[in-house]
Amino acid sequence: MFGEGILKGLAETARNFAGSFVSAERLTTVQYPEQRIAPIEATRDFPFLVYDGADWEAGLRCVACQICEKECPPKCIYIEKSVDKKPDFTGRPQIYPTRFDIDISVCMSCQICVEVCPFEAIKMDTEFELSTTDRFGGLLYDRKELAKSNEHYHKIHPTEAAEVDARLAEEKAKAEAKAKTAAEAAAAKAAAAATVAKPAGGSESHPEEERKI
Amino acid sequence: MIKNADQVFVLLQHWVMSFFPPAFQPIVGLLLAVVAIVCVFPGLFAVAVLLERKGLGRMQNRYGPNRVGPLGILQPVADGLKSLTKEDIVPTSADAVVHFLAPVFLVVIVFMGYAVLPMGRNMTLVNLDSGLLFFFAMGASTELSVFMAGWSSRNKYSLLGAMRAVAQMISYEVPLLLASLVVVMMTGSMNLGRIVAVQNQYTWGLPHWYIFTPWGFAAFLLYATATTAESNRSPFDLPEGESELVAGYFTEYSGFKFALFFLGEYVGMLSVSGLGATLFLGGWSAPFSFLTWVPSWIWFFGKVMLSICVFIWLRGTLPRLRQDQLMNFAWKFVLPLSLLNVFVAGLWRFMGDGLSRWAVCSGILLIAYVVMARVGMRSEDFGPRSYRYAE
Amino acid sequence: MTIAFYLIAAITIAGALAAVLLRNTVHCALALTVAFAGLAIAFLELDAQFAGFAQILVYIGAVAILVVFAILLTRGSETPKEGVFSKSWLAGMAIAAMIFAVLGWAVLSSTSALPNETARPAVNVLQIGNALMGRYVLPLEIVAVLLTSALIGAVIVARHEKGSAK
Numbered sequence: 001m002f003g004e005g006i007l008k009g010l011a012e013t014a015r016n017f018a019g020s021f022v023s024a025e026r027l028t029t030v031q032y033p034e035q036r037i038a039p040i041e042a043t044r045d046f047p048f049l050v051y052d053g054a055d056w057e058a059g060l061r062c063v064a065c066q067i068c069e070k071e072c073p074p075k076c077i078y079i080e081k082s083v084d085k086k087p088d089f090t091g092r093p094q095i096y097p098t099r100f101d102i103d104i105s106v107c108m109s110c111q112i113c114v115e116v117c118p119f120e121a122i123k124m125d126t127e128f129e130l131s132t133t134d135r136f137g138g139l140l141y142d143r144k145e146l147a148k149s150n151e152h153y154h155k156i157h158p159t160e161a162a163e164v165d166a167r168l169a170e171e172k173a174k175a176e177a178k179a180k181t182a183a184e185a186a187a188a189k190a191a192a193a194a195t196v197a198k199p200a201g202g203s204e205s206h207p208e209e210e211r212k213i
Numbered sequence: 214m215i216k217n218a219d220q221v222f223v224l225l226q227h228w229v230m231s232f233f234p235p236a237f238q239p240i241v242g243l244l245l246a247v248v249a250i251v252c253v254f255p256g257l258f259a260v261a262v263l264l265e266r267k268g269l270g271r272m273q274n275r276y277g278p279n280r281v282g283p284l285g286i287l288q289p290v291a292d293g294l295k296s297l298t299k300e301d302i303v304p305t306s307a308d309a310v311v312h313f314l315a316p317v318f319l320v321v322i323v324f325m326g327y328a329v330l331p332m333g334r335n336m337t338l339v340n341l342d343s344g345l346l347f348f349f350a351m352g353a354s355t356e357l358s359v360f361m362a363g364w365s366s367r368n369k370y371s372l373l374g375a376m377r378a379v380a381q382m383i384s385y386e387v388p389l390l391l392a393s394l395v396v397v398m399m400t401g402s403m404n405l406g407r408i409v410a411v412q413n414q415y416t417w418g419l420p421h422w423y424i425f426t427p428w429g430f431a432a433f434l435l436y437a438t439a440t441t442a443e444s445n446r447s448p449f450d451l452p453e454g455e456s457e458l459v460a461g462y463f464t465e466y467s468g469f470k471f472a473l474f475f476l477g478e479y480v481g482m483l484s485v486s487g488l489g490a491t492l493f494l495g496g497w498s499a500p501f502s503f504l505t506w507v508p509s510w511i512w513f514f515g516k517v518m519l520s521i522c523v524f525i526w527l528r529g530t531l532p533r534l535r536q537d538q539l540m541n542f543a544w545k546f547v548l549p550l551s552l553l554n555v556f557v558a559g560l561w562r563f564m565g566d567g568l569s570r571w572a573v574c575s576g577i578l579l580i581a582y583v584v585m586a587r588v589g590m591r592s593e594d595f596g597p598r599s600y601r602y603a604e
Numbered sequence: 605m606t607i608a609f610y611l612i613a614a615i616t617i618a619g620a621l622a623a624v625l626l627r628n629t630v631h632c633a634l635a636l637t638v639a640f641a642g643l644a645i646a647f648l649e650l651d652a653q654f655a656g657f658a659q660i661l662v663y664i665g666a667v668a669i670l671v672v673f674a675i676l677l678t679r680g681s682e683t684p685k686e687g688v689f690s691k692s693w694l695a696g697m698a699i700a701a702m703i704f705a706v707l708g709w710a711v712l713s714s715t716s717a718l719p720n721e722t723a724r725p726a727v728n729v730l731q732i733g734n735a736l737m738g739r740y741v742l743p744l745e746i747v748a749v750l751l752t753s754a755l756i757g758a759v760i761v762a763r764h765e766k767g768s769a770k
Contacts, residue, residue: 002586013272017529018270029275197418311634343729348658353665357637360672364630372676379669386665405731 040156044124046100046104047113049146055106056147061121063088064097068113068122076106077113100143104130120164126156221509222249223335230236239397246338250327254432257481258479264518269515272529294489296472304366304465310367316466316473323477327353331406333497333510344405345397348488349390350597355481356382359452362474363462367560376462377536378452382443384543389439391551392432395558396423396492405488410494422495427575428558431582435551437523442543444478447528451536454498486520487513545589553581608649616642629675637668654729 019026030037053059064081078101085093113122125148132138154161217224226245237462267277267285278285305314331337331343341347356379361377400408413419423429442449446485463474490496494516497509534542557574564570619639623632639665647656690696736744 002583002590003284006531007515010526013526013530016274017268017271026274027271027276031276255720308628341653343657345654346654346661350657350660350665353661357664357668357672360669361634364672364676366728374674376676379673383666383669401730444725 015096023057035127039126043126043156044109044111045128046107046109046125046130046141047102047122047146048125048142048148048152049100050121050150050153051147052150054149056144056149057148059149060096060143060147061088061096061119062100063094063119064100065118065119065120067116071112071116073110073112074106074108076103077101078103089162091175098142101147102138102146103140122155123153123160215506215508217264217489219334219510220522221508222333222510229586231232232259233379250338251324254431254480254483255326255476255484256325257514258292258476260518261479261483261521262289262292262445262475264521265528268423268522268525271535272526272531296469299468301468301470302372302465305549306367307465308365308367311361312465313470315358315362315365316360316470319355319477320473320480322336322354322358323481323484326481329405330484330487331409331491331496332487332513336510337406337495338486340376340404342405343403345393345403345488345492348405350480350485352389352485353386355477358477359462360486362466366462366465368465371462371464374452378445378462380453381449381536381539381543383538384548385442385449388435388547390444391548392435392439393488393492395428395432395554396556398555399423399428399562405496409498412495413498415502420487420495420498420500420502422493422498424493426561427571427578428554428561429493430540431550431554431557431578433489435547435554436489436493438547440482440489441524441527442539444482444485445480448531451539482524483517483519486517486524489496490516490522513601518595535583546585549589550581554578609646612642612646612649615639616646630672633675636671637664640668641665651756652727654732664765732762 016026021027021059050061051057051059064079066079066081069075069077069079073088078099080099082096082098085095088094109124111124114124128141150161150165153164226242229245230242233241263277263286267279267286270277278288281287281291282385303309316387326348328338329341329347331340331414337344359378359382360375363371363373363378366372396408397403402413405495412420412422419425424433441447445453451461453463464472466474490513495512496516497513499505499509501510557577560577564573616639619635619637619642620669621646623639624636626632626635644656644663647659
């Protein structure tokens with residue numbers, strides 16, 4: 001019948017109207033900012049630097065390799081390397097960034113910096129309420145603002161962080177095991193060289209010391 | 214006491230008039246009524262805008278605006294302040310005089326229509342003998358202002374929107390007049406007060422409203438369709454479709470002039486709702502004879518607001534009609550049905566009182582409806598596409 | 605000849621003059637609308653309600669729109685390069701003066717222009733309706749046939765245009 005569609009449509013709209021007062025499924029609005037929907041784990045907004053432990057400067061994982069700076073498509077990362085070195089999580093001395101700026105007005109959240117970082121130092125944050133009234137420096141984040149602890153990383157991306165931690169712990173264990181075997185080998189060699197060097201003198205111990213480094 | 218509540222505004226008017234010398238009293242009375250109309254109907258416009266936004270929101274599973282006042286009640290105030298303080302941009306190549314006059318003309322003409330509406334017992338501003346004709350004369354003049362707005366902006370979008378709007382308004386003018394003609398035929402007068410008085414009688418508690426007769430019901434539906442098209446409301450709002458032609462004929466208007474167009478559209482909607490209530494729903498008469506103690510102006514404004522709610526309901530439900538669908542509908546469905554309705558009303562009148570005339574008239578109208586739906590609304594077979602190049 | 609009549613006459617004549625003297629054709633059409641409105645008010649001042657409102661409904665609501673559409677859909681919407689006055693303005697003025705003389709003579713010698721005529725016949729819509737359906741039914745039907753033929757002609761012209769495009 002001509003006009004039936006209109007009547008059915010009117011009935012549906014009336015049902016929507018009446019239902020919106022009584023049932024939640026006919027009124028799906030979330031009244032931001034008083035209510036918020038929890039973001040899912042794979043949410044990503046802008047990068048942040050991860051640090052282990054309590055002191056952000058000492059525990060910063062970033063070693064200023066500048067791979068992320070080179071790979072960033074809009075070139076929003078600016079890194080300055082340090083001159084001295086400090087030990088990283090495996091104990092080896094590494095350089096660190098004295099300056100690590102990300103301009104989040106340029107950043108396009110492509111996550112390439114995260115994908116290419118070999119040290120699991122830069123990860124994606126989920127914070128989006130970042131508007132500021134300072135139009136010149138307010139959206140340029142330096143390393144102090146970017147550094148966030150590993151606990152924060154666990155909170156926002158739990159499975160990812162657990163996996164990263166497992167991988168880092170495994171690498172650290174491997175590195176320690178390797179160092180231990182190397183140390184044992186060196187100690188064995190030194191002991192053997194000491195017993196042999198007593199009659200032959202100290203000329204053979206010098207090449208072994210160089211090899212250790 | 215009941216009579217006083219019913220006539221409270223008339224008594225107020227007479228009380229204020231009594232302070233003036235007798236020579237000036239008619240003018241003062243008229244001025245008071247005019248001031249009342251100019252204050253009340255923009256207030257109703259604010260209510261209608263609020264109802265629309267919140268009602269549409271609920272129909273679309275969301276809240277409407279709810280930040281400005283409690284439940285968003287002060288949103289029209291915010292909108293009014295916004296449109297007053299926005300910059301008034303007139304394009305340099307636009308025709309400044311006509312550009313300025315178009316919204317002014319629209320608002321003036323639209324408010325003139327209220328002069329003949331009976332808003333309660335003894336509450337008509339000017340009880341003209343050809344009141345209905347006056348109302349339609351004012352309705353026809355609004356098309357000119359639409360055209361002026363579209364042309365003066367020197368903008369192809371505006372011009373296209375204005376052309377479409379004028380074509381639509383002209384096409385639906387004829388069914389509108391024919392649908393109202395039936396009421397005039399049965400009442401024997403174009404005086405709106407007389408039309409309401411004839412409907413104000415009760416049989417077994419039910420009123421003699423024209424909508425309860427077969428030809429009146431058909432005429433009401435045709436009238437509703439035609440007025441939806443006349444006020445450029447969804448589903449006939451292609452000329453002002455926000456997603457189609459930017460904003461159609463009021464693209465180049467900003468600030469207060471845009472607010473004037475908006476006001477004109479909604480006040481026009483209120484006035485045709487008022488006329489529809491007068492012609493078909495009995496104006497200020499109560500729906501049941503035991504409810505006549507409620508003041509008459511409450512019934513009138515209640516019916517007007519009910520019509521506005523139906524307009525909003527239709528807007529929330531129906532998709533927009535394309536221009537050619539709109540025109541086809543007007544000329545091939547609504548117009549033949551309204552002509553047939555005139556014939557059926559004449560038949561009703563000359564068949565005399567009884568049950569047979571109900572059956573015959575309803576039968577004719579139903580059969581015609583089904584036949585016209587099959588025949589008139591057949592979709593065309595367009596054939597291979599033909600091109601026409603500019604020379 | 606009351607002050608109201610003089611005002612209405614001034615508006616109508618101003619509108620009509622503007623309709624022929626303005627440069628922009630659409631402005632001329634709008635001024636013509638003012639002239640129509642002036643005529644309608646003149647009818648209303650004489651208590652001819654039906655005539656006045658029908659004038660507004662038909663002339664301003666339809667004829668003015670028609671004029672404006674015609675201007676827009678042809679090249680009339682551009683401002684003319686030469687002046688608005690044609691070269692044969694003297695002959696035009698002479699012809700206009702002669703027509704005005706004939707019309708004025710016809711109006712003055714008709715029965716309605718008697719200066720003592722104060723009682724206006726009250727004609728309401730009912731009487732107009734009766735006259736149209738009774739005494740003047742043949743002119744009414746002839747006008748209806750004329751309008752229908754114009755409508756059919758317009759549809760044929762439009763259809764022919766669409767047909768020739770194929």
